[in-house]
Amino acid sequence: MIDTNRQQELNRQELTEGAAGAAAATAALPPDQPQIAGGETRNQWRDVWRQFRSHRGAMVALILFIGVLLFVLAGPLIWTLDPTYVDIRARNTGFTSVHPLGTDQLGRDMLARLMAGGRVSISVGLTAMLIAIFLGSTIGVLSGYFRRLDAPLMRVTELFLALPLLPLLLLMVTLFREPLSQSFGPAMGIFLLIVSAIGATSWMQAARIVRGDVLGLKEREFILAAKSIGTPPRRMILRHILPNVMSPIMVAATLGIATAIITESALSFLGLGFPPDFPTWGRLLYDAVDQMVLYPSRVILPGVFISLTVLCVNYIGDGLRDAMDPRIRGR
Amino acid sequence: MLNFTMRRLLLAIPTLLFISLVIFLLLEASPGDPLGDVPLTVPPEVKEKMREALGLGQAWYIRYILWLKQFFWVEPLHWTDKLLGTYFSDGMQRIISFQSRSPVFDVIAQRVPQTLIVVGMSYIVGVMIAIPIGILSAYKQYSWFDQIGTFVSMVGFSMPTFFTGVVFIIIFGVKLQWFPSVYDTTHVVTDWGSFWVQVRQMIMPVTVLALYNAAQISRFMRASMLDNLGQDYVRTARAKGLGERKVVLKHVLRNSLIPVVTVIALGLPTVFGGAIITEQVFKVNGLGQLLISAIHANDIPMVLTLTFIFAILIIVFTLIADILYGVLDPRIRYD
Numbered sequence: 001m002i003d004t005n006r007q008q009e010l011n012r013q014e015l016t017e018g019a020a021g022a023a024a025a026t027a028a029l030p031p032d033q034p035q036i037a038g039g040e041t042r043n044q045w046r047d048v049w050r051q052f053r054s055h056r057g058a059m060v061a062l063i064l065f066i067g068v069l070l071f072v073l074a075g076p077l078i079w080t081l082d083p084t085y086v087d088i089r090a091r092n093t094g095f096t097s098v099h100p101l102g103t104d105q106l107g108r109d110m111l112a113r114l115m116a117g118g119r120v121s122i123s124v125g126l127t128a129m130l131i132a133i134f135l136g137s138t139i140g141v142l143s144g145y146f147r148r149l150d151a152p153l154m155r156v157t158e159l160f161l162a163l164p165l166l167p168l169l170l171l172m173v174t175l176f177r178e179p180l181s182q183s184f185g186p187a188m189g190i191f192l193l194i195v196s197a198i199g200a201t202s203w204m205q206a207a208r209i210v211r212g213d214v215l216g217l218k219e220r221e222f223i224l225a226a227k228s229i230g231t232p233p234r235r236m237i238l239r240h241i242l243p244n245v246m247s248p249i250m251v252a253a254t255l256g257i258a259t260a261i262i263t264e265s266a267l268s269f270l271g272l273g274f275p276p277d278f279p280t281w282g283r284l285l286y287d288a289v290d291q292m293v294l295y296p297s298r299v300i301l302p303g304v305f306i307s308l309t310v311l312c313v314n315y316i317g318d319g320l321r322d323a324m325d326p327r328i329r330g331r
Numbered sequence: 332m333l334n335f336t337m338r339r340l341l342l343a344i345p346t347l348l349f350i351s352l353v354i355f356l357l358l359e360a361s362p363g364d365p366l367g368d369v370p371l372t373v374p375p376e377v378k379e380k381m382r383e384a385l386g387l388g389q390a391w392y393i394r395y396i397l398w399l400k401q402f403f404w405v406e407p408l409h410w411t412d413k414l415l416g417t418y419f420s421d422g423m424q425r426i427i428s429f430q431s432r433s434p435v436f437d438v439i440a441q442r443v444p445q446t447l448i449v450v451g452m453s454y455i456v457g458v459m460i461a462i463p464i465g466i467l468s469a470y471k472q473y474s475w476f477d478q479i480g481t482f483v484s485m486v487g488f489s490m491p492t493f494f495t496g497v498v499f500i501i502i503f504g505v506k507l508q509w510f511p512s513v514y515d516t517t518h519v520v521t522d523w524g525s526f527w528v529q530v531r532q533m534i535m536p537v538t539v540l541a542l543y544n545a546a547q548i549s550r551f552m553r554a555s556m557l558d559n560l561g562q563d564y565v566r567t568a569r570a571k572g573l574g575e576r577k578v579v580l581k582h583v584l585r586n587s588l589i590p591v592v593t594v595i596a597l598g599l600p601t602v603f604g605g606a607i608i609t610e611q612v613f614k615v616n617g618l619g620q621l622l623i624s625a626i627h628a629n630d631i632p633m634v635l636t637l638t639f640i641f642a643i644l645i646i647v648f649t650l651i652a653d654i655l656y657g658v659l660d661p662r663i664r665y666d
Contacts (some may be wrong), residue, residue: 158346159346161649162350162645162649163642163645164600164638164641164644164645166604166607168354168357168638170607171354171357171361174627175357175360258489262491265491266493266608270623285493285494285497292505296501296505299497299501300501303497306491307486307490307491307494310489310490310491311486311489311490314485314488318485
């Protein structure tokens with residue numbers, strides 16, 4: 001019974017949304033008892049996933065990205081060498097059976113370092129993205145929904161867009177690394193600093209996109225209907241607005257991971273990222289640049305990992321964008 | 332249009348003031364001390380004197396307003412004096428770098444040409460690669476050229492410049508020995524031979540930056556061409572018997588360039604920021620290198636001035652992009 005109700009609600013919602021493609025799909029559904037006839041309930045995310053699977057580049061990218069994640073997360077369980085263990089007698093070895101990817105100038109195992117570095121790089125990317133998306137969608141929804149907040153919040157967004165980001169990031173990281181690493185420990189302090197600095201300087205695009213979408217949504221009938229039965233603003237936003245702006249937020253989030261990873265490795269490359277005991281891909285690249293003539297593989301491996309991860313994430317973002325665009329979906 | 336420009340220019344003033352205040356306060360809140368390198372044997376009262384000599388004695392708001400005055404009043408006066416041979420700025424204090432004890436703007440003026448040559452060339456080259464690729468891959472959508480072009484631009488977009496730069500150095504600088512891996516800024520062009528040396532040392536940094544820019548711009552170009560190719564006026568142009576060449580290169584291209592031009596204008600200041608990394612890779616001592624060394628040395632006036640110049644660039648180019656959009660597209664009305 002509950003399922004039938006939900007189905008009817010779904011149908012109703014689609015009808016009120018008035019999308020041409022969706023209406024046709026509803027007509028195709030058996031009207032009386034859908035769960036007996038069709039078996040499968042219709043679900044937006046399942047549609048998205050079906051469309052996403054047909055994007056070949058995005059699927060390959062997703063598999064590769066999962067592979068990178070496995071390498072980084074499950075790899076240390078199999079390859080148990082400590083990435084910070086210094087074996088000075090085995091320094092600068094090439095590709096051997098003991099060290100499949102060689103060792104660095106202090107004899108630390110490159111394979112283990114790449115795994116550890118990837119974990120830090122990807123977690124920096126994810127956390128910074130989460131901060132940026134949280135800030136961006138909050139500001140976007142607030143300024144789109146409440147007319148009084150619109151002008152000031154958009155001014156703030158424009159101000160942030162006019163800030164020279166890379167110089168400011170460099171400044172913030174250099175100026176505050178000492179006090180933060182004293183109060184939170186060297187690794188955690190720098191992690192917090194970099195993540196919040198990247199997050200605080202990359203939310204603007206998401207905010208603008210979300211605001212535009214919310215402004216459009218506010219004119220729709222289902223919002224009017226919800227308002228007419230007295231829905232308070234908080235529930236209105238959480239229940240009716242946010243689920244409907246999820247798709248642009250997801251796309252922005254995916255692309256945000258890519259930019260965050262690149263920014264972090266750029267900071268590390270400029271020598272302003274994590275301390276040397278906590279390798280990240282950017283830091284590994286930076287450390288190897290001095291000896292790139294003798295040991296080019298040490299530069300190329302972390303660089304390839306950065307580029308591969310960012311490429312995968314960008315492709316996934318592309319695929320998501322296509323899959324979530326209802327004009328393309330279902331073709 | 333003039334009205335719009337004036338309004339935007341007026342709005343830019345509070346924005347710039349706010350940004351400069353943010354940067355100033357950020358520097359103020361930092362724990363770094365410009366006198367940190369002074370030996371401990373120097374007695375405290377002498378240190379206090381040195382502090383005052385650097386202008387650090389006063390409260391922060393006084394120093395901020397002093398800096399504003401120096402930036403917006405003394406420096407322009409100084410440069411007009413230099414141009415016209417007048418003496419307006421005599422006896423006025425210019426912005427002095429803590430590091431070199433010379434006026435900040437003199438140092439910047441020495442560094443600007445290097446950055447401008449590399450960044451400017453790379454942007455021009457990037458645009459010249461990107462636009463034909465964008466046109467072709469949109470015109471032959473889903474062809475093998477389009478597939479490869481899209482993939483390559485995706486890769487170029489995803490590879491950070493510090494990685495491509497290093498790979499280029501390994502391949503072309505070390506293995507093949509075609510180009511020098513370090514950019515020699517003291518090199519002076521006097522004849523064809525030295526000009527060739529200059530070209531050779533510019534090829535790698537320019538290529539690295541150009542590829543990165545081209546990857547971004549060609550994506551925009553392709554999308555914009557695709558938007559326009561499906562329009563009714565294209566069908567009309569074909570129906571009245573215009574040649575395919577004329578339809579694409581005249582009707583469609585002109586209309587598709589409108590958004591791309593604004594994207595190019597908007598991207599220019601970020602390229603200056605991104606050039607910081609490329610400059611570091613190839614050891615070009617331009618503005619980016621200056622900024623990084625100033626940050627490391629706690630040279631507050633230099634960092635403040637440079638970052639503020641970057642902010643001005645962003646605001647100016649955003650304004651230029653908006654105006655260009657209005658000028659190029661008669662459908663856009665700002666009034």
